[in-house]
Amino acid sequence: MDIYRDYFSIEDYSDIRFNEPMKNHTSFQIGGPADVMIIPSSEEELIKAVKICRTNDLKYFIMGNGSNLLVRDGGIRGVVIKINGNFDKIAVKENIISVQAGALLSSTSKQALKASLTGIEFASGIPGTVGGAVVMNAGAYGGEMKDIVKKIRVLTTENKIVELSNEELNFGYRNSRVKELDWIVLTAQFELTKYDYEKIDGEMKDLTFQRTSKQPLEMASGGSTFKRPEGYFAGKLIDDSGLRGLRHGDAQVSDKHCGFVVNRGNSTYKEVLELIDVVKKTVRDNYGVELELEIKQVGDD
Numbered sequence: 001m002d003i004y005r006d007y008f009s010i011e012d013y014s015d016i017r018f019n020e021p022m023k024n025h026t027s028f029q030i031g032g033p034a035d036v037m038i039i040p041s042s043e044e045e046l047i048k049a050v051k052i053c054r055t056n057d058l059k060y061f062i063m064g065n066g067s068n069l070l071v072r073d074g075g076i077r078g079v080v081i082k083i084n085g086n087f088d089k090i091a092v093k094e095n096i097i098s099v100q101a102g103a104l105l106s107s108t109s110k111q112a113l114k115a116s117l118t119g120i121e122f123a124s125g126i127p128g129t130v131g132g133a134v135v136m137n138a139g140a141y142g143g144e145m146k147d148i149v150k151k152i153r154v155l156t157t158e159n160k161i162v163e164l165s166n167e168e169l170n171f172g173y174r175n176s177r178v179k180e181l182d183w184i185v186l187t188a189q190f191e192l193t194k195y196d197y198e199k200i201d202g203e204m205k206d207l208t209f210q211r212t213s214k215q216p217l218e219m220a221s222g223g224s225t226f227k228r229p230e231g232y233f234a235g236k237l238i239d240d241s242g243l244r245g246l247r248h249g250d251a252q253v254s255d256k257h258c259g260f261v262v263n264r265g266n267s268t269y270k271e272v273l274e275l276i277d278v279v280k281k282t283v284r285d286n287y288g289v290e291l292e293l294e295i296k297q298v299g300d301d
Contacts, residue, residue: 004018008038013039014086017037017038019034020034020037025080027220028070028272029263030267030268030269031075032071035076035078036079040086041087042087043186046083053078061079061081062083063080063132065104065129067126069298070295070298084102084104088129095117096150096189097192099130101134101186105123105126105128105129106125108130109121109124117195118195118199119148121143122139122143123143125140131186134149135176135179140211149166152169152186153187154185156181162183219262219264221260221262221263223294225261232289234259235260238258240287241286243258246278248275250268250271269299273297
């Protein structure tokens with residue numbers, strides 16, 4: 001741990017932690033400690049931390065709200081830079097919302113509603129940050145980030161700040177140019193449309209009801225565990241395979257929605273992964289479909 005204290009001074013960052021348990025920073029509530037965690041409060045702090053890591057060949061990992069992460073039991077060796085609550089300014093001007101990467105999609109959606117702007121309703125219940133959502137082209141209920149992003153600013157692997165338009169982002173299903181090139185989102189602009197406040201509010205409430213009634217939001221999880229296979233629904237394949245409620249230790253296929261693997265309280269990465277392997281093999285044997293993970297695995301064994 002001393003090597004990191006040589007590079008990162010507590011006085012230089014608003015929030016820096018050593019040997020920080022990752023289970024406290026992910027919605028799965030699983031994962032061992034990170035050697036160092038930095039939660040920057042400004043673009044300058046963020047860029048400084050990244051540059052130190054790159055210049056000194058220190059391993060680093062960029063995370064947002066931790067809503068789609070499964071961290072290994074050994075934790076993360078190196079530096080975790082968490083872009084969320086300290087870096088979350090939102091500004092609205094006419095039909096454009098400018099947002100720092102750490103802002104939650106839920107908070108951004110509320111600001112859109114307040115300004116009577118439509119287009120982002122689909123994202124109102126997604127638990128991630130704007131930066132993470134742009135990187136993976138997050139979507140729900142027929143909408144995706146590609147539908148509303150006007151432009152973004154990123155930090156490239158050469159430590160340059162570059163502005164990219166929607167067309168330059170090459171959005172695909174749960175993918176983008178930013179993800180492929182391992183760039184870091186700093187800010188984003190969403191272009192929305194003026195609309196009736198009550199209708200926007202009603203749509204958001206309806207989507208919230210759909211999400212809360214059908215998904216196990218009351219339990220710890222990484223969100224939807226599997227990507228949607230072409231021509232199928234992962235949850236239905238798992239349910240039709242007789243796996244609803246299947247439990248391994250404290251990891252379980254959700255009784256409420258089979259597309260979610262949940263942590264009943266004290267599950268480990270090992271338990272979750274072993275359960276996922278059983279699910280994938282069973283679906284493959286029954287239907288010839290290979291399920292792909294939507295959650296991201298990180299860390300060390």
